[in-house]
Amino acid sequence: MTKITQNVVALAGGVGGSKLAYGLAQIVAPEHLTIIVNTGDDFEHLGLYIAPDLDTVMYTLAGVNNPATGWGVKDESWNMMAAMARYIGPTWFQLGDRDLATHLLRTTWLHDNYSYNQVTKELCRRLGVRCTVLPMTEQPVRTMVQTESGELAFQEYFVKLKCEPVVTGLRYAGAEGAQPSREVVSAVRQSDVIVFCPSNPLLSLDPILALPTMRRVLAASRSPKIAVSPLIKGQALKGPAAKLMKELNMDVSATGVAHYLREVLTGFVIDHADQAEEEAITNLGLRTLVTGTVMTNNETKVQLAQEILAFAGIS
Amino acid sequence: MTKITQNVVALAGGVGGSKLAYGLAQIVAPEHLTIIVNTGDDFEHLGLYIAPDLDTVMYTLAGVNNPATGWGVKDESWNMMAAMARYIGPTWFQLGDRDLATHLLRTTWLHDNYSYNQVTKELCRRLGVRCTVLPMTEQPVRTMVQTESGELAFQEYFVKLKCEPVVTGLRYAGAEGAQPSREVVSAVRQSDVIVFCPSNPLLSLDPILALPTMRRVLAASRSPKIAVSPLIKGQALKGPAAKLMKELNMDVSATGVAHYLREVLTGFVIDHADQAEEEAITNLGLRTLVTGTVMTNNETKVQLAQEILAFAGIS
Numbered sequence: 192m193t194k195i196t197q198n199v200v201a202l203a204g205g206v207g208g209s210k211l212a213y214g215l216a217q218i219v220a221p222e223h224l225t226i227i228v229n230t231g232d233d234f235e236h237l238g239l240y241i242a243p244d245l246d247t248v249m250y251t252l253a254g255v256n257n258p259a260t261g262w263g264v265k266d267e268s269w270n271m272m273a274a275m276a277r278y279i280g281p282t283w284f285q286l287g288d289r290d291l292a293t294h295l296l297r298t299t300w301l302h303d304n305y306s307y308n309q310v311t312k313e314l315c316r317r318l319g320v321r322c323t324v325l326p327m328t329e330q331p332v333r334t335m336v337q338t339e340s341g342e343l344a345f346q347e348y349f350v351k352l353k354c355e356p357v358v359t360g361l362r363y364a365g366a367e368g369a370q371p372s373r374e375v376v377s378a379v380r381q382s383d384v385i386v387f388c389p390s391n392p393l394l395s396l397d398p399i400l401a402l403p404t405m406r407r408v409l410a411a412s413r414s415p416k417i418a419v420s421p422l423i424k425g426q427a428l429k430g431p432a433a434k435l436m437k438e439l440n441m442d443v444s445a446t447g448v449a450h451y452l453r454e455v456l457t458g459f460v461i462d463h464a465d466q467a468e469e470e471a472i473t474n475l476g477l478r479t480l481v482t483g484t485v486m487t488n489n490e491t492k493v494q495l496a497q498e499i500l501a502f503a504g505i506s
Numbered sequence: 507m508t509k510i511t512q513n514v515v516a517l518a519g520g521v522g523g524s525k526l527a528y529g530l531a532q533i534v535a536p537e538h539l540t541i542i543v544n545t546g547d548d549f550e551h552l553g554l555y556i557a558p559d560l561d562t563v564m565y566t567l568a569g570v571n572n573p574a575t576g577w578g579v580k581d582e583s584w585n586m587m588a589a590m591a592r593y594i595g596p597t598w599f600q601l602g603d604r605d606l607a608t609h610l611l612r613t614t615w616l617h618d619n620y621s622y623n624q625v626t627k628e629l630c631r632r633l634g635v636r637c638t639v640l641p642m643t644e645q646p647v648r649t650m651v652q653t654e655s656g657e658l659a660f661q662e663y664f665v666k667l668k669c670e671p672v673v674t675g676l677r678y679a680g681a682e683g684a685q686p687s688r689e690v691v692s693a694v695r696q697s698d699v700i701v702f703c704p705s706n707p708l709l710s711l712d713p714i715l716a717l718p719t720m721r722r723v724l725a726a727s728r729s730p731k732i733a734v735s736p737l738i739k740g741q742a743l744k745g746p747a748a749k750l751m752k753e754l755n756m757d758v759s760a761t762g763v764a765h766y767l768r769e770v771l772t773g774f775v776i777d778h779a780d781q782a783e784e785e786a787i788t789n790l791g792l793r794t795l796v797t798g799t800v801m802t803n804n805e806t807k808v809q810l811a812q813e814i815l816a817f818a819g820i821s
Binding site for chain 2: 237238239264267268270271272273274275277278279287288289290291292293295296298299302314317318
């Protein structure tokens, strides 16, 4: 099959985003595909710089991801963690032995003053990922989760506390002063379509949209801007999107997500199961595609990617 | 058995040193035993602070050492290295998955401004090591190996080049300006015996002796200062001691080691196999003990420790 040679940009967070990124990577020529990834989840742990969403996207594109967990690499072992537990007891953030190579290398290279883009590019290249994967910004942005008992760092909320605290607000610390890199801006400007992957709108897409330049560049783009609903029948396939939206008094539905993102979109993709919402979404001023959005295997990832691009007039 | 409650200090490097340290730890009350360990082998790799001799001593005392390799921990796996190889090809310094926990924690704690002594103490404590293990100094000292083709960092010579280059000299960079810590000085001053473990005299003991204050404190001590020959019949049980001594035109024998260290010693222990050298060593002004010095199992480690202490009048 001839690969698509129009410029495709995708904005992605973790699991859902990486699945669609995988689908896009199978049908778009690598030099024409750029995945811009949320870095609001980044944090430091045991002296290591850890970028969970970048890793999930990179591992998924490289075909080494762990489908059972949704994060980390397949065929993983946990012997460092076991030895660490002997020193400091159980730790809440799991670091697999193979996964550690990524964290060690990224941390070392960043410490050696390679840029975040360079480091990401080198890690991807060496894993055989041929499209471009970019952190949303090279500057620190940290998603902070406000709860009734105070503000939590994202991984503390997400991993340590398993998303259990009731969320009263979110803050993307550093975002207002952070700039998307030249490469990110250029990719968006030269794009023929911008795909918002079915990632958590609050935790994965909002940090990207919180960069002021990103909002401006997206607004200036005349390309189709298509989001895929991460909710089906009011539920996320994975992650806390529905719980979080409910706690923030949002409409917990595909329509709710479309409404929330409508300013930056031209089109919206919902699952057959939510067909009844098509009219409401169209009424928001968005073109609407109803199709199968559950990506259970590689074929359905590719199929959804194809349908989105066709819907955007890309072929 | 009642444990010895006189103060025993041992100076140690890697494998041979840690075996005797293990023997001493079985018969000396933990609050009366201090192991002062060479840190000239320390280096940084992949952003991790690695202390090979401290780790070997600590792992051996904790009973988690890998007897097959002489370094690292038992029941080790190598999955981080395998994943790392995918990124950057094979690397010459092997980092086991379980061993990584030590390096990550030490590096993190040092980065958090805990002192090298504190970090060592905490690692030991959490592994159940009850005697005191001290780095020879908290300041950086790096053993540099001079060869015909230039100067090499120690691990490059020792691990990467497998001790193959012909050595023309050794340098302990930083040693002249480094101070043994207050704890090290105090342990030596309060010692009732000082044992020089059967470690490489050039690579393990000399870096310790290169600290000017250490030389002075040792010279001022009236305690018996007993070394155990690391050579038996002109051969080291492990490591490059014999090769190195030959390249530096030293007498490659127990007597040669005794001669080399005679200024700081009062007594010397040789193996039965070298009984013929007893007189030559006595003629150096050292009391000499001839006994079995090959530590093939825990019993022989304890037995050698007992004989050394008895020889020093400690019981």
